[in-house]
Amino acid sequence: xxxxxxxxxxxxxxxxxxxxxxxxxxxxxxxxxxxxxxxxxxxxxxxxxxxxxxxxxxxxxxxxxxxxxxxxxxxxxxxxxxxxxxxxxxxxxxxxxxxxxxxxxxxxxxxxxxxxxxxxxxxxxxxxxxxxxxxxxxxxxxxxxxxxxxxxxxxxxxxxxxxxxxxxxxxxxxxxxxxxxxxxxxxxxxxxxxxxxxxxxxxxxxxx
Amino acid sequence: xxxxxxxxxxxxxxxxxxxxxxxxxxxxxxxxxxxxxxxxxxxxxxxxxxxxxxxxxxxxxxxxxxxxxxxxxxxxxxxxxxxxxxxxxxxxxxxxxxxxxxxxxxxxxxxxxxxxxxxxxxxxxxxxxxxxxxxxxxxxxxxxxxxxxxxxxxxxxxxxxxxxxxxxxxxxxxxxxxxxxxxxxxxxxxxxxxxxxxxxxxxxxxxxxxxxxxxxxxxxxxxxxxxxxxxxxxxxxxxxxxxxxxxxxx
Numbered sequence: 252x253x254x255x256x257x258x259x260x261x262x263x264x265x266x267x268x269x270x271x272x273x274x275x276x277x278x279x280x281x282x283x284x285x286x287x288x289x290x291x292x293x294x295x296x297x298x299x300x301x302x303x304x305x306x307x308x309x310x311x312x313x314x315x316x317x318x319x320x321x322x323x324x325x326x327x328x329x330x331x332x333x334x335x336x337x338x339x340x341x342x343x344x345x346x347x348x349x350x351x352x353x354x355x356x357x358x359x360x361x362x363x364x365x366x367x368x369x370x371x372x373x374x375x376x377x378x379x380x381x382x383x384x385x386x387x388x389x390x391x392x393x394x395x396x397x398x399x400x401x402x403x404x405x406x407x408x409x410x411x412x413x414x415x416x417x418x419x420x421x422x423x424x425x426x427x428x429x430x431x432x433x434x435x436x437x438x439x440x441x442x443x444x445x446x447x448x449x450x451x452x453x454x455x456x457x458x459x
Numbered sequence: 460x461x462x463x464x465x466x467x468x469x470x471x472x473x474x475x476x477x478x479x480x481x482x483x484x485x486x487x488x489x490x491x492x493x494x495x496x497x498x499x500x501x502x503x504x505x506x507x508x509x510x511x512x513x514x515x516x517x518x519x520x521x522x523x524x525x526x527x528x529x530x531x532x533x534x535x536x537x538x539x540x541x542x543x544x545x546x547x548x549x550x551x552x553x554x555x556x557x558x559x560x561x562x563x564x565x566x567x568x569x570x571x572x573x574x575x576x577x578x579x580x581x582x583x584x585x586x587x588x589x590x591x592x593x594x595x596x597x598x599x600x601x602x603x604x605x606x607x608x609x610x611x612x613x614x615x616x617x618x619x620x621x622x623x624x625x626x627x628x629x630x631x632x633x634x635x636x637x638x639x640x641x642x643x644x645x646x647x648x649x650x651x652x653x654x655x656x657x658x659x660x661x662x663x664x665x666x667x668x669x670x671x672x673x674x675x676x677x678x679x680x681x682x683x684x685x686x687x688x689x690x691x692x693x694x695x696x697x698x699x700x701x702x703x704x705x706x707x708x709x
Binding site: 296297298299300305306307308309310311312313314315316317318320321322323324326332333334335336338339340342343362370373374375376377378379380381384385411412413414415416 | 486487488489490512535536537538539540545548549555557559560561562564565567568579580581582583584585586587617627628629630631632633634635636637664680681682683684685686687688689690
């Protein structure tokens with residue numbers, strides 16, 4: 252079974268040289284630590300920045316320089332700033348090659364729910380709905396099951412959707428699944444996990 | 460016409476009324492018009508609808524207007540950092556219209572650009588699309604969203620010249636330009652007012668046509684989520700320093 256860092260490392264292998272990529276909050280943020288050698292990607296932060304750099308050294312934090320998770324960050328030589336309307340114009344316009352996002356639930360046809368638990372958690376969708384509707388490829392990184400052992404890779408999502416049929420690939424602690432016509436296809440099984448275990452933890456239909 | 464005002468209260472004089480729609484710039488508490496928000500709190504204007512990506516944090520930014528119950532409705536994309544917001548919303552005291560972040564930014568931009576509506580794929584198949592006109596273009600479905608024209612825009616910039624030309628700094632630009640353009644009237648607070656002619660006309664982010672009143676002030680610029688990395692410890696190897704020194708001499 253993969254831990255958070257191993258999932259991030261696996262997601263890092265999705266990146267291709269020259270791509271502009273948006274990383275969501277949580278485990279997806281860790282993917283920045285696992286960009287493969289020789290792969291040059293530019294990270295977009297939807298609050299108005301291309302070319303996101305690492306966290307600042309202590310004492311060098313700038314309140315005017317944050318990422319979409321409101322964390323203090325730094326700029327790089329290739330950094331460009333712009334306003335929120337232009338930021339989402341490049342997202343909606345298909346200029347961002349890939350988004351790596353977290354998920355609460357994913358369905359077998361690629362529906363994604365990651366923004367709201369009715370009556371409980373009301374935080375908002377932020378930029379997630381725009382990202383899944385606009386970017387070239389959507390990869391989600393998530394735990395395969397809830398803490399009660401229930402599958403989060405479902406026939407149909409139970410939570411309000413972020414987007415319909417938008418997920419291309421799922422990277423979970425148990426392995427990698429692609430959304431294909433008719434259901435999900437197993438791409439890879441995590442270390443120490445059997446294919447039978449992955450199938451048992453997946454409620455959505457798996458096609459061969 | 461003179462655009463510079465002595466303080467935030469003076470800059471807002473005659474512009475505030477109960478039930479008005481205010482568009483506010485900022486992302487989280489980065490680049491928020493903190494002085495103008497505090498002045499609106501002091502003015503006590505009620506039943507506000509505020510279009511802003513976030514609702515501040517408890518006790519700072521728009522969070523202050525929530526504490527005083529001056530806000531009737533928020534139009535936002537993410538409100539997760541504000542416990543008072545959650546409490547008022549879940550108890551039904553506060554209305555909330557969630558807009559996807561890019562849809563909110565484009566609604567403000569469109570409103571300011573004289574575009575009453577636009578189609579977007581964002582939100583299709585979700586609750587955001589409920590009750591909205593759907594239209595297919597080239598085999599793909601889009602929904603109709605409307606532009607926002609606000610009674611007042613309050614924004615924060617880094618520098619202004621007396622004509623209202625604005626320059627923003629780093630990611631503090633965020634929603635400020637689209638919010639500014641959406642306002643029938645726009646009031647901007649800046650860190651510095653620079654003399655006319657000292658801004659390079661090629662580097663102005665928002666031209667003064669959108670800016671009606673300017674106030675300069677001291678900003679707290681609070682950090683919401685301070686993240687840092689440790690400096691790599693640089694143990695000084697006396698021997699290698701000596702070797703390097705010696706080789707240079709040689």
